[in-house]
Amino acid sequence: MAADEPLVLGIETSCDETGVGVVRGTTLLADAVASSVEEHGRYGGVVPEIASRAHLEAMVPTVQRALDQAGIKASDLDGIAVTAGPGLAGALLVGVSAAKAYAYALGKPLYGVNHLASHICVDQLEHGRLPEPTMALLVSGGHSSLLLTEDITSTVRSLGATIDDAAGEAFDKVARLLNLGFPGGPVIDRYAREGDPAAIAFPRGLTGAKDPVYDFSFSGLKTAVSRWVEAKRRAGEDVPVRDVSASFQEAVVDVLTRKAVRACKDEGVDHLMIGGGVAANSRLRALAQERCDRAGITLRVPRPKLCTDNGAMVAALGAEMVRRDRAPSAFDLSADSSLPVTDTHVPASHDELHRLAE
Amino acid sequence: MLLLAFDTATPAVTAAVLDTGTGEVLASADQIDARRHGELLLPTIDAVLREAGVAKEALGAIAVGVGPGPYTGLRVGLATAAALGHALGIPVHGVCTLDGLARAARDGGAVDGPFVVATDARRKEVYWARYDADGVRAEGPSVDRPAEIADRLAGLPSVGAGALLYPDAFPGAVPQGPAHQSAAALAAFAADALASGAELPSPSTPLYLRRPDAEVPKNYKTVLPS
Ligand SMILES: [Zn+2]
Numbered sequence: 001m002a003a004d005e006p007l008v009l010g011i012e013t014s015c016d017e018t019g020v021g022v023v024r025g026t027t028l029l030a031d032a033v034a035s036s037v038e039e040h041g042r043y044g045g046v047v048p049e050i051a052s053r054a055h056l057e058a059m060v061p062t063v064q065r066a067l068d069q070a071g072i073k074a075s076d077l078d079g080i081a082v083t084a085g086p087g088l089a090g091a092l093l094v095g096v097s098a099a100k101a102y103a104y105a106l107g108k109p110l111y112g113v114n115h116l117a118s119h120i121c122v123d124q125l126e127h128g129r130l131p132e133p134t135m136a137l138l139v140s141g142g143h144s145s146l147l148l149t150e151d152i153t154s155t156v157r158s159l160g161a162t163i164d165d166a167a168g169e170a171f172d173k174v175a176r177l178l179n180l181g182f183p184g185g186p187v188i189d190r191y192a193r194e195g196d197p198a199a200i201a202f203p204r205g206l207t208g209a210k211d212p213v214y215d216f217s218f219s220g221l222k223t224a225v226s227r228w229v230e231a232k233r234r235a236g237e238d239v240p241v242r243d244v245s246a247s248f249q250e251a252v253v254d255v256l257t258r259k260a261v262r263a264c265k266d267e268g269v270d271h272l273m274i275g276g277g278v279a280a281n282s283r284l285r286a287l288a289q290e291r292c293d294r295a296g297i298t299l300r301v302p303r304p305k306l307c308t309d310n311g312a313m314v315a316a317l318g319a320e321m322v323r324r325d326r327a328p329s330a331f332d333l334s335a336d337s338s339l340p341v342t343d344t345h346v347p348a349s350h351d352e353l354h355r356l357a358e
Numbered sequence: 359m360l361l362l363a364f365d366t367a368t369p370a371v372t373a374a375v376l377d378t379g380t381g382e383v384l385a386s387a388d389q390i391d392a393r394r395h396g397e398l399l400l401p402t403i404d405a406v407l408r409e410a411g412v413a414k415e416a417l418g419a420i421a422v423g424v425g426p427g428p429y430t431g432l433r434v435g436l437a438t439a440a441a442l443g444h445a446l447g448i449p450v451h452g453v454c455t456l457d458g459l460a461r462a463a464r465d466g467g468a469v470d471g472p473f474v475v476a477t478d479a480r481r482k483e484v485y486w487a488r489y490d491a492d493g494v495r496a497e498g499p500s501v502d503r504p505a506e507i508a509d510r511l512a513g514l515p516s517v518g519a520g521a522l523l524y525p526d527a528f529p530g531a532v533p534q535g536p537a538h539q540s541a542a543a544l545a546a547f548a549a550d551a552l553a554s555g556a557e558l559p560s561p562s563t564p565l566y567l568r569r570p571d572a573e574v575p576k577n578y579k580t581v582l583p584s
Contacts, residue, residue: 049429056433057562060444074445090430091398097437100400105414251522297435301397 006078006322009066010315011059013095014087014115015142016040016051018058021312022070023319026124030069031305031312032056039119041182045172046141048088050320055094063102066311077108079328081318084112084346085339086205087142092335100331109328111318112346114156114339115309116143121152121320122313126302131271134300137260139284140276140308141168141183144216144256146339148264152317158341159263160214163206167252167278170218173181174248178241188245189281195246197283198229202251205259211286214263221251253284273300280304321345359418360384360410362442363545366395366435367427367455368477368519373402374541375410375571378418378549384410386542394539395431399438421548421558423539423564424452426485426499427477436564443561451548452561456487456499456518456546459536463517464493464545468535472496474511476504476520476528484520485567486511501567504528524566 005025067155
């Protein structure tokens with residue numbers, strides 16, 4: 001670890017995890033997370049107001065925990081990074097407000113960064129600096145996107161995204177249908193390991209000849225699974241939860257990996273990274289590896305804890321912003337629930353930079 | 359001691375610096391913009407500190423309005439206060455937002471006997487509290503429909519945007535009273551409370567007064583025709 005690499009603290013509150021990470025360059029020093037996931041369990045999905053209340057409660061203790069883990073003092077930092085969007089508006093605002101106050105009180109530059117770009121940049125903590133360009137498949141309860149990045153601090157292009165449900169959402173809904181609880185991803189992965197992925201031929205969304213090449217759709221699949229399960233129940237038969245899980249999961253990861261590899265080939269990109277909570281899915285990892293190997297593509301998937309929402313990914317992108325001398329954000333930075341993926345960060349306006357320089 | 363006070367639980371984005379030794383407000387700023395608390399608060403804090411000529415490192419404590427108030431705005435102030443206090447290593451004290459308005463109403467001469475403070479809680483409700491002739495909170499804070507509390511509060515003068523918004527329920531609304539929070543009054547209230555050893559609410563327990571809106575999903579919806 002080079003001592004002259006930027007030391008950055010990152011804050012993430014776009015959904016239900018209060019994440020605070022500390023990174024030096026591409027080295028992870030701390031990754032503290034407080035989650036309100038259990039409070040959301042009985043609602044079958046994230047309740048924004050519950051998440052926002054939990055963020056406020058967890059913020060300072062989680063920052064302190066991250067500083068302790070990293071063994072640094074706040075005054076040692078070179079910058080504070082925070083997710084400015086996209087995400088739940090009220091949840092984002094807690095993190096943005098806290099980050100601004102820390103940056104202001106400590107006299108450090110503030111970097112409001114994009115949540116999706118952070119999901120990509122976190123891989124630097126695992127596999128070193130991102131090759132340029134890198135193809136990224138981001139899959140979670142909130143997003144399903146194919147992104148191409150030339151420079152993670154400035155240039156991210158969207159090739160495709162889901163037109164209805166996010167991949168993780170489909171996992172949650174199918175888990176609810178099967179009475180497996182929330183969140184659905186890990187539990188379906190577990191049941192699927194003991195099931196037959198070819199038992200039931202569930203549809204592959206948007207894979208027809210005339211369909212958009214890189215977009216995803218999981219709503220039809222979810223409906224198909226529901227119909228199949230209901231028909232079984234009506235007939236008074238047992239629902240084979242393991243086979244349904246395996247066949248559903250196979251339909252999801254088949255489409256995800258097929259489209260991601262296709263995008264790499266079409267764009268002449270030989271690196272694919274997969275991030276987001278669904279990247280923790282064991283079958284997605286295995287099938288992606290198989291298909292990338294066959295296509296001569298290098299696959300980069302960070303360890304599961306770095307794939308789910310966390311503060312380290314925000315710190316990783318913040319550190320890269322400092323290293324590449326990107327303009328910091330101003331103290332009127334606001335949370336933007338629909339921040340476009342092309343806005344890798346939210347730099348201060350030109351006038352504001354002059355004022356800051358005074 | 360130099361006390362920084364701010365509040366985002368009403369449409370006001372308001373901050374002030376008070377010297378508790380002299381009781382003098384060194385600087386204060388009030389803007390009304392219910393939708394931009396997040397953007398405006400920190401620049402407003404920066405502006406009052408500059409105007410007061412106070413370095414942030416010289417601050418001795420922070421006082422922040424803990425509501426009741428619309429949640430999203432309220433949390434901007436609380437998250438900011440918690441992080442500033444943590445980073446600067448100074449204590450953060452909570453103040454019931456309605457107590458700040460009550461202080462402003464009395465200091466400004468809008469009321470002298472017992473009175474009511476009511477702010478807009480949206481959804482056709484008000485956040486309110488009742489104060490005695492000494493300005494001490496005697497009841498509340500609570501959240502209610504104006505018509506449901508009108509009888510009990512009848513005959514009392516009232517201040518705050520909630521009172522002005524529902525004249526039928528608050529016929530005693532004082533138009534020249536404060537409509538929204540001012541951090542200068544909040545700071546004065548906090549300074550007196552600290553000096554007298556009175557207990558202030560914890561800044562980590564916002565006065566939401568309502569449970570989060572959340573519905574446990576209905577039983578699973580079938581997709582096959584029945
Ligand atoms: Zn995410």
